[in-house]
Amino acid sequence: MRWIKACSKQLCLCALILLFGVIYVLCRVGEASKFGGLDIVSVEALEELTAGRRYIEEPEHVDSFLSLQGQKAAYDKKTHTFYVSQPVHEEQIASLFEVPAGNISLCVAQDTYVGDVEGAMQAGHRFQLWMIGEQEYTVFGLIFTGAPVLAVNSADVLKSDYQKGGIVLFDPDDEDVNGVSVKSSQAYLKYNANAGTYSIKLMKKDFAEDKRLSFLGIGKNKTWKLYEVSKSDRSLTRAKLAADVWNAMNAGTALVRRYEFVEVVENNVYKGLYLLAPKWNRSMLTLSEQECVVSREELTPEQIPAYLDLISDKDLSRYYLFLQMTYAYKNGTEDYVVIETVQDNGEKRCVLAPDKLKHVFGSFEKALQYLAWEGDEQDNDTSRMLIATEEVEAAKGRQEIEILRLSTVEWKQLRATVLGDETIRRQLALYKQYLIDSGLAVRCVEEDAFGHYYGLFEDYLRDRLAYMDEFFEYSGGTVS
Numbered sequence: 001m002r003w004i005k006a007c008s009k010q011l012c013l014c015a016l017i018l019l020f021g022v023i024y025v026l027c028r029v030g031e032a033s034k035f036g037g038l039d040i041v042s043v044e045a046l047e048e049l050t051a052g053r054r055y056i057e058e059p060e061h062v063d064s065f066l067s068l069q070g071q072k073a074a075y076d077k078k079t080h081t082f083y084v085s086q087p088v089h090e091e092q093i094a095s096l097f098e099v100p101a102g103n104i105s106l107c108v109a110q111d112t113y114v115g116d117v118e119g120a121m122q123a124g125h126r127f128q129l130w131m132i133g134e135q136e137y138t139v140f141g142l143i144f145t146g147a148p149v150l151a152v153n154s155a156d157v158l159k160s161d162y163q164k165g166g167i168v169l170f171d172p173d174d175e176d177v178n179g180v181s182v183k184s185s186q187a188y189l190k191y192n193a194n195a196g197t198y199s200i201k202l203m204k205k206d207f208a209e210d211k212r213l214s215f216l217g218i219g220k221n222k223t224w225k226l227y228e229v230s231k232s233d234r235s236l237t238r239a240k241l242a243a244d245v246w247n248a249m250n251a252g253t254a255l256v257r258r259y260e261f262v263e264v265v266e267n268n269v270y271k272g273l274y275l276l277a278p279k280w281n282r283s284m285l286t287l288s289e290q291e292c293v294v295s296r297e298e299l300t301p302e303q304i305p306a307y308l309d310l311i312s313d314k315d316l317s318r319y320y321l322f323l324q325m326t327y328a329y330k331n332g333t334e335d336y337v338v339i340e341t342v343q344d345n346g347e348k349r350c351v352l353a354p355d356k357l358k359h360v361f362g363s364f365e366k367a368l369q370y371l372a373w374e375g376d377e378q379d380n381d382t383s384r385m386l387i388a389t390e391e392v393e394a395a396k397g398r399q400e401i402e403i404l405r406l407s408t409v410e411w412k413q414l415r416a417t418v419l420g421d422e423t424i425r426r427q428l429a430l431y432k433q434y435l436i437d438s439g440l441a442v443r444c445v446e447e448d449a450f451g452h453y454y455g456l457f458e459d460y461l462r463d464r465l466a467y468m469d470e471f472f473e474y475s476g477g478t479v480s
Contacts, residue, residue: 186203225278
């Protein structure tokens, strides 16, 4: 009898385990048939389902059909495509899509990339989303990107004067939440078409008070800038690397300013790849009311000498060294900011810092070209060109030999530490892998040419470092 009872208990236990196993499998099957909460349906079934319904190319309020964490997903009306941030190397779709209630169903067309979101991201694949109503239907696309996406919205077309609007930032790798986050704010917005920059002032809902938010791990700030990644830079990394070089040279100081990749959609129009950074100002640098930040374009010819005379030879030599390393000639004449601080003894001190970094690593003044030395025109090989001290406004009237002496000492220190060969090589490898994994390499560079131009940029940088080592007499080796 005891044996029978024991067997019965074992059979019950096995049946219970089997039941849980079946439930688990059914749950997994249910998950597999979903796409961020949306049903996956074959194209044939969708065509049969929509037979007799009217096709609408651009329905009203189509940008409201897909939401993430209560915010409308970024939508490009020109290509009828949603852009959704997704963590790189995440096998499952990280976001749960929200669909408006009513007599509308939203589903995904089955294709070879359904179930392979990581592969779809790297390939820049565009999924088909079908919106089906009672009498009509439409089809639009969805692209997963490993980059953050910033939606900039305003009532009118953005111009050079501030106007009210709002922003929504979709961050696929927010460390604060260990995953995807969505941050939004009211904002004053403007766009400078000549410079390719956006200016953003975060505001509270009534626009009566400033607001501070931390974006992409950079830290809390109330004013932000967006800098267009030059369309001629088919390596996508010149300005980003220049910013990282600047930060390495100024590590541990208030002059560190992070620039992070972000894709921008303005008023339902995809604008491309940008760098997001906090704006140089008193708030970012925690300066007092007696201190200031002035951009070069705001200074009159009469004001410039008074500011530049307050820059020490040591500070100028460091800035000159940055200009040389990145061949950033524009940042020595017209694209910089002057930061004026007051020392403990009451004396004023000024330093220079780069701003847009639009012309770095092989660019030219009249037409932004990409590494013209690719051809046979060796005269355009900027990897072996020198910025003379007289070409830097702040160096006028100074002893050139002293600036060069200080720059030589610092270059040798930097090359032996934060700008060593292996450090730069690793950084470049990280950029390349990120751009490939996120899909930016195939979506932002035409004709699958990213690898070719990235290789050119690596060659250029190697040659530039070799030339700098030769000029400053550093014998520690060059990037190979």
